Amino acid sequence: MDSYRTYSEGRAAHWLLLLAADRVDAVESTFASFLTRHPDNPITETGVLSEFTHHGLPSRLHGKRVDRVHHLLDPVLVAAPWVLAAGAAYLALRRVVGHRQN
Numbered sequence: 001m002d003s004y005r006t007y008s009e010g011r012a013a014h015w016l017l018l019l020a021a022d023r024v025d026a027v028e029s030t031f032a033s034f035l036t037r038h039p040d041n042p043i044t045e046t047g048v049l050s051e052f053t054h055h056g057l058p059s060r061l062h063g064k065r066v067d068r069v070h071h072l073l074d075p076v077l078v079a080a081p082w083v084l085a086a087g088a089a090y091l092a093l094r095r096v097v098g099h100r101q102n
Contacts, residue, residue, distance in 0.1 A: 030081040034089075046078050 033040040
């Protein structure tokens with residue numbers, strides 16, 4: 001619950017707990033979106049299309065952007081929940097189909 005308050009803001013444990021809670025919330029939200037009639041659209045909601053329409057690649061390669069360090073990691077962080085959800089759905093569907101065939 002509020003166990004993160006036992007650590008002061010100057011300690012890494014405080015921020016690591018908050019970061020872990022944020023990731024859990026993001027994964028829960030992604031899975032919850034599959035239960036609605038309008039699931040999340042990772043292409044339009046993450047700004048991927050703006051990389052192609054607003055000179056994203058030149059600014060990444062030649063600009064003085066602060067976030068250049070994690071450019072390769074960004075697609076993994078954005079796609080990981082979707083890949084995991086698709087894999088879980090595939091395994092569940094395969095199990096259901098396998099039980100019906102037996």
